[in-house]
Amino acid sequence: MSETTPAAGRPRALDLTGLHPSLADPVLDAMNFLNEVVARFPDALSFAPGRPSEGSFATEDLARYLRIYTEHLERELGWSADRVRTQLFQYGRTNGIIHDLIARTLANDEGIHVAPESVVVTTGCQEAMLLVLRALFARPEDTLLVSSPCYIGATGAARLLDIAMRPVPEGPDGPDPEAVLEGVRRTRAAGGRPRALYIVPDFANPSGASMTLAARERLLEIAAQEDLLILEDNPYGFFVRVGTPRPTLKALDRERRVLHLGSFAKTALPGARVGYVVADQEVIGPAGERSLLADQLSKIKSMTTVNTSAVSQAVVGGLLIDSGCRLREANAAAIAFYRANLNTLLAELDRHFPAERRDALGVDWNRPDGGFFLVVDVPFLADAKALEHSARNFGVLWTPMSDFYLGGGGESRLRLSCSSLTPDQITEGVSRLAAFITAQAAEAGR
Template identity: 50%
Template sequence: MVEFDPTRLHGSLRAPVLGSLSFLNEVMGRFPEAISFAPGAPHPETLPGPDLQRYTDRYLAHLREQGTSAERARRTLYEYGPSRGLINDVVSEALWRDHRIGCAPEELVITVGAQEAMLLVLRALFASADDLLAVANPCFVGITGAARLLDIDVVPVDETAQGIDLDRLARECRAARRQGRAIRALYVAPDFSNPGGARMSLDCRRRLLDLAEQEDFQVLEDNAYGFTAGAGTELPPLKALDTRCRVIHIGTFAKVAFPGARVGYVVADQRVRSEGGGTRPLAAELAALKTMVTVNTSPLAQAVIAGMLLEHGGSLVELSRRKAVLYQRNLTALTEALDHELGGDAAPPGIRWNRPEGGFFVRVHLPVRADTRLLEVSAAKYGVLWTPMDQFYLDGAGDTQMRLSCSYLDRGQIEEGVRRLAAFLTKEIRG
């Protein structure tokens, strides 16, 4: 039998976040009756019904309307497809219709979820060990995990109430230059980030793009939660404001359609010089990398997603409208329950929470460490689960915070879960 010394395997396998996630999954398995504020998954009510065939039929009709023969259209569902994707035209039109993001189909790559898009973009951009990735702090573990897989050094930059701390980011750019290095890109989710819940103001968005031009870095925009903004409160994505090709826009259909499809996309309209003197979009380079990773995104899954879009007038907004209302309702229920159960004088001192305007997550600050030991007590004695926040920070912060997700629960479960959480905090927490 072969035994590997773990020190001879890649260091990402020993990343603390993997242990934290494994423990959380294990606790959820041991306490299946507990109300869980841990998963950031879409609500079961938003999942499509069993008849997915109608969506593929709708996409096949779209191909025929464009002049593809019925036989050729049918075969596209069962053969290997182009690495850049099959449904680029549908997604491109939806991005323009709903967000005024202008991109040609060849400037898009349809990926296996947003996670593959992040991996491809990092692999393409980071050619030197001197290149640094800046990330909002706290940060989605998918991007920091991808950076760890690729041995990319990461620089955390705190979020403020208005978004990324631009003064701190500028200082980090200057500090990197003094060390002979460079901030190559910044990852940010400007709308209701996971896990922080922050939303970048319009002024901050514009100033960030100015700073990216001044300091010569790319902005990796993750737009997973923008659709949850309340009606009339929408802000333009960074890519819609980008006149200098500084933004690489990453999206996913996991929340607006359903996660099981595993379909995402990346808009990369930056130009890459060719040997012959011309240029091609960065998306072409990402597609080339994709051939060595997943070859192509499932044509069947792409057809289902395109059919869902087409059935809703080719609009991401219309596709997600009912879901956005549900998530807004759940978020309101969560913050109101926290106010009711923990907002009075009887609550332990030092407990506070943020009030995001959208997204799936609320952060609760405690006067003690919110670690796995405390989570075990919460699950075993009080039947309520949450996510420790320390795994989302890169600088040792966040160890006294918990993340509550409202997306997967019904209102009654949210209210009962917060009652259990309040009993847990009142009896177990001492400031």
Template identity: 65%
Template sequence: MSLEAISGVLLRAADLHGSVTDPGMESMNFLNEVVGRFPDAISFAPGRPYEGFFETSQVFDYLKAYTEYLANDLGYTESQVRTNIFQYGRTNGHIHGLIARTVLNDEGIEVDPQAVVVTVGCQEGMLLTLRALFAGPDDVLLVSSPCYVGITGTATVLDIPIHPVPEGPHGVDPAAVAAAAAEVRATGKRPRAMYLVPDFANPSGSSMPVSAREELLRVAEQEDLLLLEDNPYGFFLREGNPRPTLKALDRGKRVIYLGSFAKTGFPGARVGYVLADQPVESADGTVGLLSDSLSKIKSMTTVNTAALSQAAIGGMLIQADCRLRDANTQAIAFYRNNLQTVLDQLEHHFPPEVRTPLGISWNAPEGGFFLVVNVPFPANDAALNRAARDYGVLWTPMNYFHHDAEGDYQLRLSCSALDPDTIVEGMTRLASFIKDTIQS
């Protein structure tokens, strides 16, 4: 739009919050724009669930199950059921008891239902938690690097400084966390909390061994750090056995657990939660829970999480007997096969005698939705555009997730949204793109 065509007030980007012009905030918009421009391209970009699992009728079944639960199990009158579904409701949510039962069954996490905050997706949980914990400009958030853009973007919006902690092939090294905390303190600031995804991280797919999790809890105690554990992918193993979450191992209430039903249920509900059972002492000496503090902030942001969405997720939990791991048996097998198919196709198109001269390599995550391919050319927006336009395949540049140049020659592949046959075709297109780009 030209300035000549504008009438009325003209706002200057320089007068808006810095997050509006931050290049890091543009990555997902660019990706969405590319997807829209090339709708026929096979996309390994989104970490969204496979739509073949969803039936429209399920939502109505969930709502029915939830209203029957309110009436039969909780003894609600017809009027109380109606109010629960149609009105604003409790700020911290009304399915907190069901969530507490579910995390106990699935993860062995024991938490008071009053410590559960039901949020508008996990993203709101991040915002509430960061806003509550970070009191001033000297409080710094440590993040794994590479890191999910949702948390770094939220920190940018809230003017919270971040300090990256390099991630290795087995996730975050506790010694690196301790070193990062020392570096922050050396500048006169306070390392307040560390955000990480211990199981099959987005974007790298890395997963922390149990011994490293236990050591990280010791480091958190030593450095007076809170740990923000995000766990959307923990169910989806390709090999091995489930590992205990940091929250399940935590005995000092150092871990604030960020959960979501986007991958284990359906993202359209936009329901997540925070397990915030840390005690908070008020000025008058009374002690409450961190969940109460989050409630105050939530009441001034989203007021409460949509009652209808909570009812749908609540009904899903009831139908699953609050055992989502068992309910996701089909999805676990599907995503395991998808990830293995991607790995098999990489091996097929780039056997050792081919990939070594070309300078191609990749990791082999033990589960989750993502893996990373290393390439000898810049895997940037221009390359993504060319892959979509000329080869009909999409992926995500890893530089979106880094705060240095480490990801400039890497691309992220997500295996979750496609069926196996489409993955095979998509990997053929991707292999052609990579080989042609290297040889051009």
């Protein structure tokens, strides 16, 4: 490893160029920078974080959910007190201890019917992503197609694992399946092997876009035709603003092309850090032995986190039991809250930027059918410098979109998240944002 020559009396420093190349990637600095800006301007109203509201959290619920889970083991499953204690205090099953409850919940909420053994419980959805990428991408030519703009947790994980990526441009309704097909063909023409597509089909982070039912069905046809796997990440699907929920890709999957990545961060307890992946694909070994992809992911997990916290799983398990394994119904109040927040955000943008003013300034935004996010197009460079100016002088924070694009783009776009604010804060925040945008537009000559 490269090292720099130390000054007298100082320890030798490590040379960044001698560490993994991903550590020099600006995208990996993006979240740290955003957190640092938030910390420096605590009085600024923040449209930056995509975290859930804390309005319904109660600390006493943690103990209650834990008790519900232990009572389930003792009364429903007939476990002894010693066995329950071992379940909670010891290392547990690598693939998780609440996989059966998750499978039941997926069947009730999403119409996804899979064996519990195909569910791997992970330390957040980010670990699920890392396990899947590590398992599927075996050769240098294996390429991950990603919707662009794309959640940086996915592209960041791929960079850490030295996985080649190809962006698929996103439209108003998410990635066009024909653009995915074109990306597959271009990858092959360049000598790559299109292995999988990462996608958030419902209210995507960062764009808020959602795929139509027809597009979902066509994408599955292309996946079967082109031998492409789909990594479906679905943290926001419950939070519909208009219309009705659309079926997940996994619910429509008939050929086991879809690996479904999930998390309880938005629908239950973000602090528990419990996620999962449904990996029901069959794997055939060199001697003809058969297993589930979930079993192969278990091997990787045993070398990373070993297992997901049994205590965190038990708390989430108790919450699932308490809800009758019907999280969509249990989230009715949260769904209404996020719907109202997104409606408030859209209404305030309309109020501050009516059509004529919008056109004169060169400002526009999309109108997602649900979720936490929307994107505003502005007539100036929406970069880190502009963000700091916005925080310092106007008291409002947002997220630059350029970090979400693979290979460039989004320089004059910003993401707004309304999930962790109250309606009154959204109203005041948009007022501050409108003043910032107006001042920046004037400086840019609009």
